[in-house]
Every structure is written in C-alpha cells, then in structure tokens.
Amino acid sequence: MDNRSRWNILVVEDEDPIRKLIKINLERDNFIVFEASSGEEALKKARATGIDVVILDIMLPGIDGLEVCQVLRKEFPGIGIIMLTAKSQDVDKIMGLEYGTDDYMIKPFNPLELLLRIKSLLRRMKISGGKEDxxxxxxxxxxxxxxxxxxxxxxxxxxxxxxxxxxxxxxxxxxxxxxxxxxxxxxxxxxxxxxxxxxxxxxxxxxxxxxxxxxxxxxxxxxxxxxxxxx
CATH class of the missing domain: 1.10.10.10 (Winged helix-like DNA-binding domain superfamily/Winged helix DNA-binding domain)
Structure with missing residues (x-):
C-alpha cells in the first residue's frame, strides 16, 4: 500500500438504496467509490480497477458474497474485505471470516460505524514507517x-x-x-x-x-x- 490520501472502495450490494447510502457517506469522507450489484460485476470491477477495500454483501444474485470473497482473497491477498450480512447467527459470521474477510457488519448498521471500520482496516493495511525494516x-x-x-x-x-x-x-x-x-x-x-x-x-x-x-x-x-x- 502507498500513502495516498484517497482510497478506492468497491461497494457490492444488490439493494440500490443501501448501496447508494454507503456511496454517499464514503464520498463525503473523500473516498473514491465504485459500485457493483452482483458478484460477477464485483469481480469484473475488482480486476479492472485498483481496489483497496471491498464492502461485500453476502446475499447477492448469481455468485454470492462468500464465493466472491474467496475469489478476491485468492487473486488479491492484500485487499481489505468487510462483509455485510442481514443474518445475526454466529455461523454466518464465522463462515464469512473463514472465507477470508477482515471484518463484518450486521444489517441494519450505522453508516458512521461502517466508516470507522473501514478506517480501522486501512490503518492495518498501511506500510509501517516506509522503511525496509x-x-x-x-x-x-x-x-x-x-x-x-x-x-x-x-x-x-x-x-x-x-x-x-x-x-x-x-x-x-x-x-x-x-x-x-x-x-x-x-x-x-x-x-x-x-x-x-x-x-x-x-x-x-x-x-x-x-x-x-x-x-x-x-x-x-x-x-x-x-x-x-x-x-
């Protein structure tokens, strides 16, 4: 990762109102936001664009979020992934983590909390000190x-x-x-x-x-x- 002041976020969510709400809030905080409404579209955009963090819904048409997560983690090991789920059962959270996601949030969620989670993840992704230690x-x-x-x-x-x-x-x-x-x-x-x-x-x-x-x-x-x- 470099020390850019702006980061590329891919929001993968098939519900337009939720996706647009996330996009608006992230753009207010100076993030560059890309959108996808399906798993196939998400993989296509991730491969074509330098994405830093993916906000990924589990329930998607076609390829579901867990499979997308697995593919992204294999192709882009250093990418940050935050899973969104409407389910609260422990098994769903654990499944998401086992597939390689860094964090998860349960719907409905506070957009401010999502922003904090993204910033926390980006802190973990930044290079430490910029030296070859x-x-x-x-x-x-x-x-x-x-x-x-x-x-x-x-x-x-x-x-x-x-x-x-x-x-x-x-x-x-x-x-x-x-x-x-x-x-x-x-x-x-x-x-x-x-x-x-x-x-x-x-x-x-x-x-x-x-x-x-x-x-x-x-x-x-x-x-x-x-x-x-x-x-």
Missing part, C-alpha cells in the same frame, strides 16, 4: 515495507488483519495477550461485534504458519486468557 523470529521473517511474511524464506500469503496479528506476536515473544487486548489493538476500541473474530483469525493464521495446526508450535493458547507467541 525486517523482523526476524526464526523460522519467520517479516518485511515491514512490503507487509509480507516469510517462513524459511518462502512467502506466506496473509490478509491485512492476519499480518497485523502476527506482527504483534513476533514483536512480543512470550507475552500473553488477552483476546480483548488483541481486539483493541487490531480492530480498535470502537469495534462493536463478536470477540470470536479474534479466535477465527488465530485459527486461520495457524492453518497457514503451523506444520500441525491442531498442535501449534508458535501461537500458543493461554487457557482462560488468550494467546502468546512461543518464546
């Missing part, structure tokens, strides 16, 4: 300039949220982090949602960096507290 915690290394993680010099593709979490761990080996502490550091104190978002992202991280995710060597569970990076 590297954090090393064998067998891992983190390139802070490109925001890339390597294991034995092989790149592991992470979402912006996953990168932010592992960066905190590698910077603080042996420190036990409470779930709320991780939530506040990554999503911000203004986050209003299910704390399970932390557990889902940890589980996703383990599946990418651990040789045996069921018996993690690096990200340990601290029972009754949260997680820590094994020193």
């Amino acid at each position: 590297t954090l090393v915690r064998e067998p891992f290394s983190i390139d802070l300039y490109s925001q890339k993680l390597f294991k034995y010099d092989v790149e592991i593709e992470l979402t912006p949220t996953e990168f932010s979490i592992i960066k905190i761990f590698i910077e603080n080996p042996g420190k036990a982090f409470k779930r709320d502490e991780i939530l506040n550091r990554i999503w911000g104190y203004e986050f209003i949602g299910d704390g399970k978002i932390v557990d889902v992202n940890i589980r996703r991280l383990r599946s990418k960096i651990e040789d045996r995710p069921a018996k993690p060597q690096f990200i340990e569970t601290v029972w009754g507290i949260g997680y820590r990076w094994k020193a």
Whole structure:
C-alpha cells in the first residue's frame, strides 16, 4: 500500500438504496467509490480497477458474497474485505471470516460505524514507517515495507488483519495477550461485534504458519486468557 490520501472502495450490494447510502457517506469522507450489484460485476470491477477495500454483501444474485470473497482473497491477498450480512447467527459470521474477510457488519448498521471500520482496516493495511525494516523470529521473517511474511524464506500469503496479528506476536515473544487486548489493538476500541473474530483469525493464521495446526508450535493458547507467541 502507498500513502495516498484517497482510497478506492468497491461497494457490492444488490439493494440500490443501501448501496447508494454507503456511496454517499464514503464520498463525503473523500473516498473514491465504485459500485457493483452482483458478484460477477464485483469481480469484473475488482480486476479492472485498483481496489483497496471491498464492502461485500453476502446475499447477492448469481455468485454470492462468500464465493466472491474467496475469489478476491485468492487473486488479491492484500485487499481489505468487510462483509455485510442481514443474518445475526454466529455461523454466518464465522463462515464469512473463514472465507477470508477482515471484518463484518450486521444489517441494519450505522453508516458512521461502517466508516470507522473501514478506517480501522486501512490503518492495518498501511506500510509501517516506509522503511525496509525486517523482523526476524526464526523460522519467520517479516518485511515491514512490503507487509509480507516469510517462513524459511518462502512467502506466506496473509490478509491485512492476519499480518497485523502476527506482527504483534513476533514483536512480543512470550507475552500473553488477552483476546480483548488483541481486539483493541487490531480492530480498535470502537469495534462493536463478536470477540470470536479474534479466535477465527488465530485459527486461520495457524492453518497457514503451523506444520500441525491442531498442535501449534508458535501461537500458543493461554487457557482462560488468550494467546502468546512461543518464546
């Protein structure tokens, strides 16, 4: 990511009033907004335009939001994705996160809260300091300039949220982090949602960096507290 003052947001929502409301509010805050009313249109615009964040509804005609999310995450690992859902069941939230979304919001929602979520996500996506600094915690290394993680010099593709979490761990080996502490550091104190978002992202991280995710060597569970990076 660069240090542009304006960011490209793709709003994927088949209900015109909701999509237009989101567009108006984001443009007031100086975002460049693209629109799509179907999954197929969303993928076409994402491929043709440099999109930074996608606001993605789950219930779409044709290809649904979960499948769109999966394709976007595969083709654009560094893109930010916030899922919109009219359902409140935990399974829907968790499914969205498992497919690679960074955050979610339940309809109906406050446009101001969505704006805060987008800004919080963009903070996680920005380059740290603009220097070619590297954090090393064998067998891992983190390139802070490109925001890339390597294991034995092989790149592991992470979402912006996953990168932010592992960066905190590698910077603080042996420190036990409470779930709320991780939530506040990554999503911000203004986050209003299910704390399970932390557990889902940890589980996703383990599946990418651990040789045996069921018996993690690096990200340990601290029972009754949260997680820590094994020193």
